[in-house]
Amino acid sequence: MRILMSLALCLLLTGCEVERKSQQNQSRTVQEKTQKVTPEKDIHQAEWRTVKQGKLNLSQVTYLSEGLKIDALVCAPQNLKAGTPLLMLEHGGFDTETDPRKCNEYAQMGYVIAQSAYRGQGRSEGKVEACLGEVNDSLALKQVVQDRLKTQGVVHVGVSLGGCIALKAAAQQKDVKGVAILVTPMDFAQQIRILRATRPDALSRWFEIFGGTPEEAPEQYEKRRPIAAAPQVNAPILNLIAAQDPLIPYKQQCDLLSVRKKAGKMVEVVHLARNGAPNPPLQQRYVCEGEGKPAFKLPEFKPQDFKNQDVFVTYYDLHHTSTAHMWKTVQDFLRTVAPLP
Template identity: 25%
Template sequence: MPDWEKRFRAPRVGLPDWAEEAPDRSLFVSNATGTYELYAWDRATGAQRQVTDRPNGTTDGVLSPDGQWIWWFSDTDGDEFGVWLRQPFSGGEGGERPADEPAAPGLEPSYPAGLALGRDGTAVIGRSTDEDGSTIHVVRPGREPEEIYRHRESAGVGDLSHDGTLIAVEHTEHGDAMHSAIRVVRLDGTAVAELDDTKGGTEELGLSVMGFAPVEGDTRLLVGHQRRGRWEPMVWDPLTGAETPLAIDLPGDVGADWFPDGSALLVEHSHQARSELWRYDLASGELTRLETPAGTISGATARPDGTVEFLWSSAEKPPQVRSTSGRTVLDPPGFTAPESVPVTDAWVDGPGGRVHALVQKPAGEGPFPTVFDIHGGPTWHDSDAFAAGPAAWVDHGFAVVRVNYRGSTGYGRAWTDALKHRVGLIELEDIAAVREWAVASGLADPERLVLAGGSWGGYLTLLGLGTQPDAWALGLAAVPVADYVTAYHDEMEALKAMDRTLLGGTPEEVPERFAASSPLTYVDQVRAPVYISAGVNDPRCPIRQIDNYVERLERRGAPHEVYRYDAGHGSLVVEERIKQVRLEIEFARRHLGSGSRPAPPEPSARQA
């Protein structure tokens, strides 16, 4: 088995979540069976058991505070539309997997929009549907669900207070899906307080719920805000209105969570594609760094004994679940993934400021055939973290460049918010600047440049092939937006709200912006061979709009291949993911194997 396949097949475990009142009971995600599923872990006995077992995998699960129940979200083949089910943590007779039962009888299937479980068995469930918009329901034991919130714009459950009397709701009733406000309500839906940074200023600022204090009678809510041009935490008491800013003087974005006794915060600091952990004492304001290796922390949690567990990796080293006590918390079964090569940083002057890119390259001297692997989101960023996909390209002799274009998180609010109205075109300007640097520096072979990505990265791939047809030798687009107008009409409601925010309206209100940002507009200018993969059940980048794009390629005889698979927005099945990467590599080697760009067909006139 080649190393690149081993990196996908090597068993992995996610960061274990633990029950608030039963910290020895944990829940984690693993691909040990070849499909990502949920697993229960009793730390007291060491016993583990598989909780879910579905053909297309399961990753969305929550433990009840008393550790008695495991809630998990059941959709259909990755379409993200379904209901919450639950099963006992302890399992069935003889350790068999118990039967699942509806966790909230009476609620129809929907897209999930947050879940909070109370210590008395109460559940607060957020839902989203095309018909109803966003709704929030309170489900008390033995009673019918009660709807306490409804709005056409996006909203979701942020958290439930420790005593189960207050609910924090993130909402975008103001119509800007990129910047949420927070409303705290009681269980009957009665409003208690509102925190809204989108009003009264020249710029709209976002808020996020980080969680209520985990202490009886404590109504403090940890809130993320952007008032100083980046994400950072503050403490807000919705009952008194008191806001407590925190003296956390670190560059980059700052997130936080509570230590279990409520006396301190676990600070997650992200800066220039790396991350680290700190402890912030609320009484003294003292900030203490916790020892973690250089790389990326994908999640962290403070335990009752004061230690911190975290999921760490780097581009070179595979993921590990570690503790600040110095021990490894949870080892996956089986073999360890082979290491890859480290990343180096490139800072390139772009039209909107300095662009950060991460570079991996094989042994030897360049220029190399180079894959520009573009991240999704767009509100996300590539980091110095282990990724089997880029490592596979390096193993096959390609350099890999990942660009944190405008719209990416991690570089301040202005960088993220720059992505409006000229959607797609802005990101491609930054990618073009990095591409020019990669060629001029001798890293990349200008005749063998591959534009690739999934989701929003797949969208930018198709848009780039049409708007920059002379720049790319090949395109690899996974689960992309291909026809922006059709995608808007077919996608889930929350994404429609995001598109209205990014483009300033609906396709009917701003048709010129949708046309300018749609890959379909430029499909007749595409010269490079195109490989497209798509999940037939995808609610985010639906299949019909991809079919429209492919039909246009077929009409003009443009070189392309399409692979459709039975899943949603990507696959949780290891062998399916390996198959997709193998098909992409084979497509690239088939078209670039000679080291020169294939002669393109004559482009047709651009569609108006």
């Protein structure tokens, strides 16, 4: 169990060393290529260094957010059609760089992808704030990309801490077509309580970022909670949950379910096996109060189904990580709520 706790902590805080190094190596490859290109400046004074890779344009972008120079990666088809939706990919962790592999993958589908490294991460200026200033970094990048590439509508996809950024950014916009969050915490003070019991050695970084313990600085934890922004998200939410997440008590997902229902949203609740297989035996401890009996297979994603409805998917026997089935579900959701022109 301690090994699983350590793995989960790694995923939440750093994205895991092996994966992070792999992403960094890919990011450096893009950076090395783009550094040879003379940067172009746009109306926002953002610098674009773009190289062609197959049928895609890969751009290393340096833009301004609240006076800070922030590093970003943008991927787009070369034959970009007018009105193509923008996908904002919000990464997790406190020390994670952009992910060229995911950027490339979704651009191959025909979308424009934008990923901010956020303040204090990658080559960006500033300090990590944990779902505070990073929300403004995401919104600023969205504006930069939207104005230059003439995208239309936006979908936010966030993993772990990035899910918090996705929800809070989506709550401040009117052109959001959908939000997909994976293994996303709703209450950071609860994470501290868990880490006190399992990884007290990791707390110093958290306290540095948050300005103290939950008892010393409760307002700092409160203003970062994404659940407070959830009622303001008018777009459909796809919430992908790991049932046995050692860092996110399952009650947090029940709380989000309750908040969305009180906001007038219908919520389709689905329980699947770890690998996404349908019809697992019901595990009653993962049924939220007032939820009713969950479905045991994904609904057929249709545009009319997402006008006023969320989908919450619980994966049994899964810890703090994402899976291939989760990302396949995100792609199906993306195609449904934000079809290509």
